[in-house]
Amino acid sequence: MSAPVAIETIQLGKTYGSVTAIQNLSLTIQSGEIFGLLGPNGAGKSTTLRILITVLEPTTGKALVLGHDVVKEADTVRSLIGYVPQERAIDRFLTGREHLELLGDLYHLPKADAQKRIQELLQLVNLEDKADLVAKTYSGGMKRKLDIACGLLPNPQIVFLDEPTLGLDVQSRLKIWEHIRQLRSQGITIVLTTNYLEEADQLCDRLAIIDGGTIRVTGSPQDLKAGLGGDRLSLTILHSSPDKLAQLTAGVRPLSFVRDIREMDNGLDIRVESPEKSLPAVLEVASRLDCAVESIEYQRPRLDDVFVAHTGHALKGEFPDVDTE
Amino acid sequence: MNIRHYKQEVLALTMRWVRRLSREKFSMLFTLVQPMLFWLIFFGSLFQRAADIQVLNAPNYMSFLAGGVVVMTVLNNGLAGGVDLLFDKENGFLERMMSTPIHRTSVILSRYLFVMAITGMQILVILGIAFLFGVTPETGLLGIAVILVIGMLFGIGLTAISMAMAFSVKSHGDFFSMLGFLSLPMIFLSSALVPLSAMPGWMQALAFMNPMTWVIDAVRPLIISGWTEAIPQVAIALIILAIFDAICLYGGAKAFRRAIG
Numbered sequence: 183m184s185a186p187v188a189i190e191t192i193q194l195g196k197t198y199g200s201v202t203a204i205q206n207l208s209l210t211i212q213s214g215e216i217f218g219l220l221g222p223n224g225a226g227k228s229t230t231l232r233i234l235i236t237v238l239e240p241t242t243g244k245a246l247v248l249g250h251d252v253v254k255e256a257d258t259v260r261s262l263i264g265y266v267p268q269e270r271a272i273d274r275f276l277t278g279r280e281h282l283e284l285l286g287d288l289y290h291l292p293k294a295d296a297q298k299r300i301q302e303l304l305q306l307v308n309l310e311d312k313a314d315l316v317a318k319t320y321s322g323g324m325k326r327k328l329d330i331a332c333g334l335l336p337n338p339q340i341v342f343l344d345e346p347t348l349g350l351d352v353q354s355r356l357k358i359w360e361h362i363r364q365l366r367s368q369g370i371t372i373v374l375t376t377n378y379l380e381e382a383d384q385l386c387d388r389l390a391i392i393d394g395g396t397i398r399v400t401g402s403p404q405d406l407k408a409g410l411g412g413d414r415l416s417l418t419i420l421h422s423s424p425d426k427l428a429q430l431t432a433g434v435r436p437l438s439f440v441r442d443i444r445e446m447d448n449g450l451d452i453r454v455e456s457p458e459k460s461l462p463a464v465l466e467v468a469s470r471l472d473c474a475v476e477s478i479e480y481q482r483p484r485l486d487d488v489f490v491a492h493t494g495h496a497l498k499g500e501f502p503d504v505d506t507e
Numbered sequence: 508m509n510i511r512h513y514k515q516e517v518l519a520l521t522m523r524w525v526r527r528l529s530r531e532k533f534s535m536l537f538t539l540v541q542p543m544l545f546w547l548i549f550f551g552s553l554f555q556r557a558a559d560i561q562v563l564n565a566p567n568y569m570s571f572l573a574g575g576v577v578v579m580t581v582l583n584n585g586l587a588g589g590v591d592l593l594f595d596k597e598n599g600f601l602e603r604m605m606s607t608p609i610h611r612t613s614v615i616l617s618r619y620l621f622v623m624a625i626t627g628m629q630i631l632v633i634l635g636i637a638f639l640f641g642v643t644p645e646t647g648l649l650g651i652a653v654i655l656v657i658g659m660l661f662g663i664g665l666t667a668i669s670m671a672m673a674f675s676v677k678s679h680g681d682f683f684s685m686l687g688f689l690s691l692p693m694i695f696l697s698s699a700l701v702p703l704s705a706m707p708g709w710m711q712a713l714a715f716m717n718p719m720t721w722v723i724d725a726v727r728p729l730i731i732s733g734w735t736e737a738i739p740q741v742a743i744a745l746i747i748l749a750i751f752d753a754i755c756l757y758g759g760a761k762a763f764r765r766a767i768g
Contacts, residue, residue, distance in 0.1 A: 237605045237767065260608040271599035275527040287519030288607040290512045316530065332603070 188213040188248060188340055188371040189234060195242035196229050203229040204395045207243070211373060211388075213339075216366055218386035219375045220489070222497055226395040227375040228268070228344060234373065235265050235342050248339060261289065264338035268345045270325040271332075274318040278309050278328050281317065282335055289336045303331040323354055330361065341365060343374040347381060359385050379497060383485045391492055398492040407483040410491055411453045412441045415460055416479040418449035419468065426473055433467040448476070508610060516609045520617030524591070528625075541629055543583070544636060547576045550700075551640065562705050565731045570642040573633065574727030575699030578719060580629050581658045585665025586690055588622040589673035593682055596673065596766070605767060615763070619666045623659050630658060634730075645733040653737075654726050657744060661722050664752040667759030674766035698723045718751045 189211040196203045204226035211217045219227040232238040234245055236256040245252045247259045273281065279300060286296030304310045307327040317325065333341055346362070347355040362372055362385060376382055382389045383403045390400040399406060419426065427445050434440060434452060439460050441453040454460035457480055468475050489497045528534055551569030558568035565571035592614065595601040604614060634644065634651060644650050668689075676682045694700075696710060697719040703711050714720045725744035728737035 232602075235606045237602050257608040260606060263606070265603065265606040267599045267603055269599035271603040273523070273527070273600060275530045276523065280523075280526065284519050284523055285607065287515050288604060288609050290509075290515055290608070336607075 186213045187211070188215075189217075189246065189373065191230070191234075191243065191245040193243035194230065194233065194240050194245055196226075196233065196238065197241045202395055204392075205242075207392075207395075207397055209390050209397060209400060211371065213371050214366065214369055215387040216362060216372045216374070216385055218382045218389035219373070219392055220377070220379070220382040220386075220389050220485075220497075221375075221392035222377055225392045227377075227392050230392070231342055231344055231373070231375050235263060236260055261336065262339050264333040264336055264341040266329050266333035266341065266343045266346060268348060270322075270329060272317045272320075272325055272328060275316055277314050277316050278320070278324075278331075279304070279313040281328060281332055285332055285335045291336075299335060299337070303334055306334070307331045326350075326354070326358070330358075334365075338370065340371040340373060343372065345375055345377070347376075347378065355381075377497065379485045379489065391489060393493040399488070403485060406488045407485065410483045410487055412455055413453070413457065413460075413483060414481045415452040415454050415457075415464060416446075416449065416481070417452065417464060417468065418476045418478070420474040420476045422448040426471075429471050430468065430473055433471050434464055437463050437467070439463075513610055513613065516613040517617050517620070520604075520613055521620050524617070524621040538625060538629070541580065541632070543576050543580045543629070543633060546579070547572060547633060547637060548640070563702060565727075567641075569637065569640055570731050571702075571727070572700070573637040573642050574723050574730050575697075576633055577630050577654060577658065577726055578661070578697075578723045579694055579699055580633065581626055581661050581722075582665060582690060582693060582719060584622050584626045584629070585662045586669050586672075586686055588618055588666050589669030589671075590679065590682060592618060592670065593673035593676070593679050597679065611763075611767070615666070615670055615759075618670075619662065622666065623662050626658060626662060627655050630655060637730075642730065644730045646729045646737060650729040650734075650737070653741065654729055657722060657725055657741065657748070660745070660748045660752065661718070664718070664748070664755035667752070667755035671755075671759045671762035674762045693717060693719050696720075698727070718747055721747045 187210055189209075191207055191209050194207040195205040197205075207226070207230060219230060221227050229238065233240050233252060234247060236252050236259050239253055248262055250258045250262075252259050276284070282300040282303060283296065286293075286300065291299065304313050307330055309324060309327050309331065312320065312324060317328065320328065333343070343362070347358050350358065359381075362374070365372055374381075374386075386403060388400065388402045389406075391398045399409075401409065417430075419430070427450065430450060431443050431445060434450065435443060437460070439455040441455065443453075444451040452460075452464065461478070461480065465475065465478070486496065528538070547569065551567075551572050554568045554572075558571070560567065563571045592601065595604070601614070605611075631651075634642075634654075638644075644654075646653070672682055672685050676685065696713045697717045698714060699719070703714055703720065706714060721740075721744045725737065725740040728740050
């Protein structure tokens with residue numbers, strides 16, 4: 183049942199003099215999954231990524247990409263991976279095609295193979311008609327497409343993307359997500375860093391929350407949310423009193439789907455398994471015990487809650503989140 | 508190391524610089540009509556009368572200056588050569604290149620080859636213009652070839668210094684400040700403009716320790732004196748350059764390694 187492991191890091195650490203960027207970082211990434219490193223700026227996600235793509239050497243621990251050590255077998259790793267950087271790493275004076283040709287040579291591809299590959303990629307990212315114009319003339323979106331084409335040039339088994347949708351509008355973001363899902367459908371493993379909760383939630387199969395240089399928790403978005411102990415049902419009653427609340431708690435507790443109950447000032451915070459049964463059942467108990475319900479609120483746990491639970495603070499990105507619904 | 512792969516990388520990287528130059532029309536113009544030419548023509552003509560031929564040990568000031576201008580060209584190009592890599596570092600292009608399986612030295616070697624090719628052409632233009640002004644190299648075409656070789660050897664150390672600067676500074680503003688801070692003293696505290704014997708004591712001492720002086724003192728006799736005087740000077744220059752290059756390459760490699768994590 184277990185897929186082969188694409189990447190494994192063992193107690194990875196990186197210090198710059200007295201500053202510790204990351205420490206004791208251990209994670210496993212499965213082949214064919216979209217794995218996210220979620221955390222605020224400065225958390226250590228870029229550092230981790232750069233160690234995995236071999237442009238940075240760890241101070242302690244080790245990392246294996248497709249079974250190869252990133253330090254001892256760096257060149258092997260480099261020939262198997264693709265990288266789409268955060269900045270538009272583009273030379274304004276070269277044409278799109280020339281970028282790809284240059285990379286083709288840097289990956290030691292024979293000319294004929296490279297040409298074929300370049301044609302495929304230009305078609306894939308829809309840059310064919312602009313391929314022979316200099317990158318100076320490209321719009322932001324086109325530069326991003328070129329970035330992606332460059333990252334895919336060596337036909338990599340793993341593609342690393344550093345904040346792929348940073349600063350993009352909603353349309354472009356959704357398009358990039360589609361691209362990434364397509365890559366996954368071709369069996370490519372994707373590792374991305376992000377500080378957008380929405381992105382981690384909707385796009386990633388699994389993610390690791392990184393904060394202050396260490397991993398706080400790893401898992402799929404669903405598992406992480408479920409791990410919080412279920413959905414939350416908040417009940418507020420009129421004419422509340424400690425007696426009434428105690429009665430209500432006693433009445434609700436035996437219900438099968440109830441995980442946990444906490445008494446609040448004017449009502450209860452109940453952790454439940456699902457809305458369908460819990461809502462009517464709780465209302466029924468309240469009515470039976472003569473507690474007039476003022477309001478009832480139902481909340482599914484969101485990734486924000488997961489983040490706060492494991493790091494103790496909210497995730498503050500530099501750019502506003504798209505949609506936090 | 509796979510030689511074929513190495514050649515492929517270096518060629519592709521060098522062609523990148525060539526392509527860029529051919530697209531930056533303004534740069535191309537500047538490259539051909541070099542400021543150094545103005546130095547040669549204007550300084551050379553200006554100081555005709557003021558320069559004492561006895562002191563110079565040369566037929567005229569321009570022929571004296573030509574040797575200095577040639578080496579100044581190597582100095583300026585060599586020290587400034589790293590700036591494009593600095594820009595690559597700043598915009599992430601360097602990181603992109605480093606994530607590919609290229610040999611870590613290809614990037615530097617390609618830059619060196621490009622800068623030296625341009626420098627070689629500029630030296631030929633300078634000697635050509637000097638020729639028009641009556642300066643004929645005493646050692647002929649072979650002597651010119653030797654001048655080019657010495658220039659290329661000096662360029663190795665200079666490129667290493669430039670790379671070290673490019674990888675150590677925090678911003679390109681710092682790079683240019685450092686460049687100015689290094690190149691002007693190196694030029695004035697050398698035999699580029701006047702012979703050492705004409706300098707005040709303290710300047711002589713400093714110029715004596717400047718590798719550039721030794722390079723100029725090898726190039727100059729190749730232009731104005733002839734093989735008998737030139738050969739021993741060239742030999743000395745080669746030894747000094749060997750030491751200079753070794754030190755610079757060592758320092759440059761350290762700076763490079765520190766920058767690349």
